[in-house]
Amino acid sequence: MKLYFENSYEALSQRAAALLLAAMARDRRVNIAITAGNSPRETYSIVTRHINAAPDNYRNVHYYNFDEVPIAGESKGYTLRELDQLYFQPAGIAESQIHPLTCENYTTQDQAIDDAGGLDFMLIGLGADGHFCGNMPYAVKFEEKIYRIPITREYSWYSSLTALCGNDPVPEWFVTMGAASLMKVRQLVMIVNGLNKAETVKHFFESPVDTAFPASILKLHPNFTVICDKEAVSRLSS
Amino acid sequence: MKLYFENSYEALSQRAAALLLAAMARDRRVNIAITAGNSPRETYSIVTRHINAAPDNYRNVHYYNFDEVPIAGESKGYTLRELDQLYFQPAGIAESQIHPLTCENYTTQDQAIDDAGGLDFMLIGLGADGHFCGNMPYAVKFEEKIYRIPITREYSWYSSLTALCGNDPVPEWFVTMGAASLMKVRQLVMIVNGLNKAETVKHFFESPVDTAFPASILKLHPNFTVICDKEAVSRLSS
Amino acid sequence: MKLYFENSYEALSQRAAALLLAAMARDRRVNIAITAGNSPRETYSIVTRHINAAPDNYRNVHYYNFDEVPIAGESKGYTLRELDQLYFQPAGIAESQIHPLTCENYTTQDQAIDDAGGLDFMLIGLGADGHFCGNMPYAVKFEEKIYRIPITREYSWYSSLTALCGNDPVPEWFVTMGAASLMKVRQLVMIVNGLNKAETVKHFFESPVDTAFPASILKLHPNFTVICDKEAVSRLSS
Amino acid sequence: MKLYFENSYEALSQRAAALLLAAMARDRRVNIAITAGNSPRETYSIVTRHINAAPDNYRNVHYYNFDEVPIAGESKGYTLRELDQLYFQPAGIAESQIHPLTCENYTTQDQAIDDAGGLDFMLIGLGADGHFCGNMPYAVKFEEKIYRIPITREYSWYSSLTALCGNDPVPEWFVTMGAASLMKVRQLVMIVNGLNKAETVKHFFESPVDTAFPASILKLHPNFTVICDKEAVSRLSS
Numbered sequence: 016m017k018l019y020f021e022n023s024y025e026a027l028s029q030r031a032a033a034l035l036l037a038a039m040a041r042d043r044r045v046n047i048a049i050t051a052g053n054s055p056r057e058t059y060s061i062v063t064r065h066i067n068a069a070p071d072n073y074r075n076v077h078y079y080n081f082d083e084v085p086i087a088g089e090s091k092g093y094t095l096r097e098l099d100q101l102y103f104q105p106a107g108i109a110e111s112q113i114h115p116l117t118c119e120n121y122t123t124q125d126q127a128i129d130d131a132g133g134l135d136f137m138l139i140g141l142g143a144d145g146h147f148c149g150n151m152p153y154a155v156k157f158e159e160k161i162y163r164i165p166i167t168r169e170y171s172w173y174s175s176l177t178a179l180c181g182n183d184p185v186p187e188w189f190v191t192m193g194a195a196s197l198m199k200v201r202q203l204v205m206i207v208n209g210l211n212k213a214e215t216v217k218h219f220f221e222s223p224v225d226t227a228f229p230a231s232i233l234k235l236h237p238n239f240t241v242i243c244d245k246e247a248v249s250r251l252s253s
Numbered sequence: 254m255k256l257y258f259e260n261s262y263e264a265l266s267q268r269a270a271a272l273l274l275a276a277m278a279r280d281r282r283v284n285i286a287i288t289a290g291n292s293p294r295e296t297y298s299i300v301t302r303h304i305n306a307a308p309d310n311y312r313n314v315h316y317y318n319f320d321e322v323p324i325a326g327e328s329k330g331y332t333l334r335e336l337d338q339l340y341f342q343p344a345g346i347a348e349s350q351i352h353p354l355t356c357e358n359y360t361t362q363d364q365a366i367d368d369a370g371g372l373d374f375m376l377i378g379l380g381a382d383g384h385f386c387g388n389m390p391y392a393v394k395f396e397e398k399i400y401r402i403p404i405t406r407e408y409s410w411y412s413s414l415t416a417l418c419g420n421d422p423v424p425e426w427f428v429t430m431g432a433a434s435l436m437k438v439r440q441l442v443m444i445v446n447g448l449n450k451a452e453t454v455k456h457f458f459e460s461p462v463d464t465a466f467p468a469s470i471l472k473l474h475p476n477f478t479v480i481c482d483k484e485a486v487s488r489l490s491s
Numbered sequence: 492m493k494l495y496f497e498n499s500y501e502a503l504s505q506r507a508a509a510l511l512l513a514a515m516a517r518d519r520r521v522n523i524a525i526t527a528g529n530s531p532r533e534t535y536s537i538v539t540r541h542i543n544a545a546p547d548n549y550r551n552v553h554y555y556n557f558d559e560v561p562i563a564g565e566s567k568g569y570t571l572r573e574l575d576q577l578y579f580q581p582a583g584i585a586e587s588q589i590h591p592l593t594c595e596n597y598t599t600q601d602q603a604i605d606d607a608g609g610l611d612f613m614l615i616g617l618g619a620d621g622h623f624c625g626n627m628p629y630a631v632k633f634e635e636k637i638y639r640i641p642i643t644r645e646y647s648w649y650s651s652l653t654a655l656c657g658n659d660p661v662p663e664w665f666v667t668m669g670a671a672s673l674m675k676v677r678q679l680v681m682i683v684n685g686l687n688k689a690e691t692v693k694h695f696f697e698s699p700v701d702t703a704f705p706a707s708i709l710k711l712h713p714n715f716t717v718i719c720d721k722e723a724v725s726r727l728s729s
Numbered sequence: 730m731k732l733y734f735e736n737s738y739e740a741l742s743q744r745a746a747a748l749l750l751a752a753m754a755r756d757r758r759v760n761i762a763i764t765a766g767n768s769p770r771e772t773y774s775i776v777t778r779h780i781n782a783a784p785d786n787y788r789n790v791h792y793y794n795f796d797e798v799p800i801a802g803e804s805k806g807y808t809l810r811e812l813d814q815l816y817f818q819p820a821g822i823a824e825s826q827i828h829p830l831t832c833e834n835y836t837t838q839d840q841a842i843d844d845a846g847g848l849d850f851m852l853i854g855l856g857a858d859g860h861f862c863g864n865m866p867y868a869v870k871f872e873e874k875i876y877r878i879p880i881t882r883e884y885s886w887y888s889s890l891t892a893l894c895g896n897d898p899v900p901e902w903f904v905t906m907g908a909a910s911l912m913k914v915r916q917l918v919m920i921v922n923g924l925n926k927a928e929t930v931k932h933f934f935e936s937p938v939d940t941a942f943p944a945s946i947l948k949l950h951p952n953f954t955v956i957c958d959k960e961a962v963s964r965l966s967s
Contacts, residue, residue: 017756019786037751040954042731043605043675072733129519132608157462158472198436199475199519224395224462224470232462234396235473237437240754255518257548275513278716280493281843281913310495367757370846437757478516633938634948674912675951700871700938700946708938710872711949713913 017240020248024208027244028057031138031206034240035062038136038202039076046128048079048137048192050148051097054206055138063106070107078103078113079128081137082149082191084176085118087184092117118163121190125160134200141207143215144172145228149191155229159193194232204240205233213250216243220251255478258486262446265482266295269376269444272478273300276374276440277314284366286317286375286430288386289335292444293376301344308345316341316351317366319375320387320429322414323356325422330355356401359428363398372438379445381453382410383466387429393467397431432470442478443471451488454481458489493716496724500684503720504533507614507682510716511538514612514678515552522604524555524613524668526624527573530682531614539582546583554579554589555604557613558625558667560652561594563660568593594639597666601636610676617683619691620648621704625667631705635669670708680716681709689726692719696727731954734962738922741958742771745852745920748954749776752850752916753790760842762793762851762906764862765811768920769852777820784821792817792827793842795851796863796905798890799832801898806831832877835904839874848914855921857929858886859942863905869943873907908946918954919947927964930957934965 021027035058039045049055066073083092091099095115103113114131116124128134144152151172154164165188166176177185197203207216222231233239259265273296277283287293304311321330329337333353341351352369354362366372382390389410392402403426404414415423435441445454460469471477497503511534515521525531542549559568567575571591579589590607592600604610620628627648630640641664642652653661673679683692698707709715735741749772753759763769780787797806805813809829817827828845830838842848858866865886868878879902880890891899911917921930936945947953 017754017786019754019783033747034751034754037748040731040733040748041952042954043609069733072731130607132606133519158469195473198473231396232473235433235436235470237475238755240756255516255548257516257545271509272513272516275510278493278495278510279714280716281847307495310493368845370844371757476517478518634945671949674949707872708949711909711912711946713951 016234016236019240019242021242021244024057024244027206027208027242028055028061030242031055031058031204032061032065034202034204035136035138036065039073041075043075044132045076045136046079046131046134047076048081048134048200049098049102050081050139051094051101052140054140054208056101058138058206059102059105063102066106066108073106074109074112076112077131078108079134080116081139081196082189083116083118084149084179084189085186087186091115093179116161116190116192118186118188118190121161121163125196136202137197137200137204139203139205141205141212141215141219141230143212145215145218145222145230146172147205147230147233148193148197149189150193150229152229153226155193155226155232157194157224157226157232160196161190161192163188163190194229197233198236200236202238202240203233203236204242205230206242207247208244210246210249212247216247217250254472254474257478257480259480259482262295262482265444265446265480266293266299268480269293269296269442270299270303272440272442273374273376274303277311279313281313282370283314283374284317284369284372285314286319286372286438287336287340288319288376288378289332289339290378292378292446294339296376296444297340297343301340304344304346311344312347312350314350315369316346317372318354319377319434320427321354321356322387322417322427323424324418325424329353331417354399354428354430356424356426356428359399359401363434374440375435375438375442377441377443379443379450379453379457379468381450383453383456383460383468384410385443385468385471386431386435387427388431388467390467391464393431393464393470395432395462395464395470398434399428399430401426401428432467435471436474438474440476440478441471441474442480443468444480445485446482448484448487450485454485455488492710492712495716495718497718497720500533500720503682503684503718504531504537506718507531507534507680508537508541510678510680511612511614512541515549517551519551520608521552521612522555522607522610523552524557524610524676525574525578526557526615527570527577528616530616530684532577534614534682535578535581539578542582542584550585550588552588553607554584555610556592557615557672558665559592559594560625560655560665561662563662567591569655592637592666592668594662594664594666597637597639601672612678613673613676613680615679615681617681617688617691617695617706619688621691621694621698621706622648623681623706623709624673625665626669626705628705629702631669631702631708633670633700633702633708636672637666637668639664639666670705673709674712676712678714678716679709679712680718681706682718683723684720686722686725688723692723693726730948730950733954733956735956735958738771738958741920741922741956742769742775744956745769745772745918746775746779748916748918749850749852750779753787755789757789758846759790759850760793760845760848761790762795762848762914763812763816764795764852764854765808765815766854768854768922770815772852772920773816773819777816780820780822787820788823788826790826791845792822793848794830795853795910796903797830797832798863798893798903799900800894801900805829807893830875830904830906832900832902832904835875835877839910850916851911851914851918853917853919855919855926855929855933855944857926859929859932859936859944860886861919861944861947862907862911863903864907864943866943867940869907869940869946871908871938871940871946874910875904875906877902877904908943911947912950914950916952916954917947917950918956919944920956921961922958924960924963926961930961931964
């Protein structure tokens with residue numbers, strides 16, 4: 016694990032954007048999975064400026080979402096809808112460069128990624144409850160590649176997921192890449208910022224591998240970089 | 254995970270030897286960790302024939318043990334002593350190509366391996382109780398790289414370890430590469446043979462990631478090959 | 492460069508087959524380019540036996556030809572026709588695993604290979620005149636990826652190419668992967684056998700990079716293995 | 730080949746620094762070869778700021794020079810002396826992280842690099858006469874790894890090399906990594922700036938592989954990035 020503790024959210028975003036842009040600097044196809052959420056906003060705005068300044072330099076980059084919560088009657092789920100706003104639209108990414116994971120294709124998407132050369136890079140966040148991608152506490156199955164998870168009341172995260180749906184009906188399932196998919200990603204980068212993640216970050220470093228804190232498994236990844244801002248690491252004893 | 258179910262122990266050994274020899278076929282340094290035990294006997298005898306026929310072709314190969322149980326008053330522990338007999342002596346491997354992991358250097362050996370370019374290949378067996386390397390049921394810590402484990406009576410494997418020591422005093426600790434070290438190995442190959450492993454193999458494929466069955470974590474490895482003979486897979490439903 | 496000098500054509504074929512089979516031992520898609528010609532006959536017959544014994548183990552392997560001489564009015568050229576006989580038919584390879592390079596797709600095939608993750612392995616021979624793939628003396632352009640070469644009388648190899656065509660009309664062009672394509676192949680293996688190649692092998696080792704002896708450029712490949720039988724190296728001073 | 734045409738020397742330097750810093754973002758040892766000269770000044774000053782802000786993050790980086798002209802009676806030659814000033818001193822790099830290539834160790838340095846896991850990254854410039862590293866027009870031997878070159882009057886570059894020596898005696902030889910060493914580097918980055926390189930850049934893109942323009946061989950590198958400023962590409966037809 017490579018750690019960067021940055022002085023500010025801005026510095027964190029610069030670091031993450033530089034790694035993303037470096038991963039794109041190939042003359043061959045590059046396959047990248049990116050996260051939705053608030054943490055990557057500034058990272059994406061830096062990357063977007065680069066892409067808009069020289070779009071042809073980035074036609075070789077293909078994008079994948081690593082989880083999805085479906086919206087009834089819509090072809091795009093909550094994740095893809097958010098990625099559209101956050102990244103794909105501002106960066107002008109062509110449809111042909113976007114390869115959605117959905118509840119319909121989740122049993123074949125591992126193979127599709129594999130047939131495209133595998134994922135070169137993945138940017139993820141860290142959930143306050145220790146989840147990564149859609150690998151939720153206690154529901155996570157570490158041995159899985161892409162799998163689906165039932166949305167049931169027994170789980171602590173049930174309410175946050177239903178909140179996401181607002182007035183839409185709550186779907187029965189959602190899908191996510193599992194730890195076995197992530198271990199195959201050539202470079203894994205996690206960004207964590209803000210005081211509200213300070214306790215989570217402390218737990219991340221201290222927890223053994225445990226389904227109660229899914230991100231604990233990521234410590235096994237062979238090429239894993241963690242970028243935190245000062246606030247996120249404020250609970251760590253130096 | 255790539256699976257080969259072979260018709261015989263001989264076919265299993267041919268397959269494993271071919272993979273080992275192919276890993277050695279580089280013009281640069283190749284770092285390999287190999288297992289002691291009975292399963293690899295025939296594999297090593299095939300590889301040894303190749304090495305003895307053209308020793309200069311294999312001077313680029315460097316060897317590492319992945320666990321060690323120390324012998325009081327001896328520089329070599331039980332694992333290295335056995336590897337000497339099984340492989341290093343018959344294959345005429347020079348001392349300069351052997352890089353022992355010991356209870357003395359276990360805190361620095363991960364770095365030493367890293368400074369030599371990392372492990373390209375590892376050959377392991379599967380313990381009847383689900384252990385791999387020295388990662389024993391319940392004592393295993395998945396998040397560790399090389400670590401040491403106390404030898405205490407609380408564990409089910411205590412007696413098999415003391416049996417190994419015979420009349421020698423039982424050491425306080427032994428050392429092993431952990432799952433976090435193994436995830437960094439570029440190619441991981443596991444061989445399993447014999448009827449007495451049939452139940453274990455079934456458990457290996459069915460078990461979720463669990464410290465009760467340490468080898469369950471290996472299903473996350475990004476480049477993992479499992480070679481079984483017919484007897485070892487006889488309890489699997491096809 | 493890694494060199495194996497084998498005692499016999501049989502030993503050369505065993506070595507080459509073992510490397511090919513090891514390259515196939517992944518749980519992901521594997522892309523392989525293979526050569527036509529006489530040298531690989533026995534290699535292919537060993538590999539074919541393995542595939543026929545357990546076809547499901549090899550469904551992940553995709554095949555590419557690296558050059559082609561078109562046949563007027565036929566969809567398959569001379570190379571593919573020969574590979575069909577030598578390998579694809581006896582090994583029962585599905586059409587969906589074969590990705591022909593043709594005079595029609597040669598400007599897009601580099602991209603297609605790239606989009607499938609690149610070539611993992613290539614097996615080539617060495618022409619008596621120093622050519623590799625379709626990179627012929629003096630006509631070779633080292634800086635090219637896949638390119639086409641005019642078939643004109645000015646070249647020494649003109650007659651051997653027209654001989655290949657027999658009574659069919661001689662095509663205007665043929666196509667080949669160039670050195671820039673080969674440098675991207677992760678593992679490059681060349682087999683050379685027989686007394687009639689002894690002078691060529693000597694030249695291969697002694698020649699500087701020179702368009703008069705195209706294979707001279709291969710000495711720059713970052714992961715290159717050369718397997719010769721005893722006869723092929725009989726002109727080398729030890 | 731991946732091309733970046735940047736609007737300014739500053740933008741070029743930002744791009745090159747970002748790639749260098751990304752290559753360093755590993756938790757394992759990273760081996761980097763860097764160039765002396767004027768072009769990388771601003772790149773190094775950006776990288777140096779990063780290193781000085783968090784030196785512990787960069788202790789895993791090891792440095793190599795790729796050529797050297799010896800100074801009589803001095804342990805460090807012209808290249809290392811310049812790298813000291815440009816980079817090693819301002820960035821506070823420990824001696825233990827610097828691995829000089831010299832006229833004394835040039836026959837063993839390829840092996841030493843190999844034993845340390847190979848070069849992950851190399852930053853080079855482009856000489857106005859088409860040279861790269863110490864591979865000079867007509868004197869270059871494409872098939873070589875590290876080799877030495879006699880300094881004789883027959884070559885056009887003789888005077889620029891003697892100018893470097895000033896009042897010191899002109900050495901008989903200098904040493905350089907050759908194209909066969911560079912092909913093994915996992916990521917090769919070339920920076921070119923300024924109007925005085927415009928003609929050279931044009932030649933670089935147009936020249937076939939030719940000892941008259943040594944950098945022509947670099948077009949074969951499997952992972953090669955070229956970063957130019959606007960002036961350097963001003964002679965290219967778009």
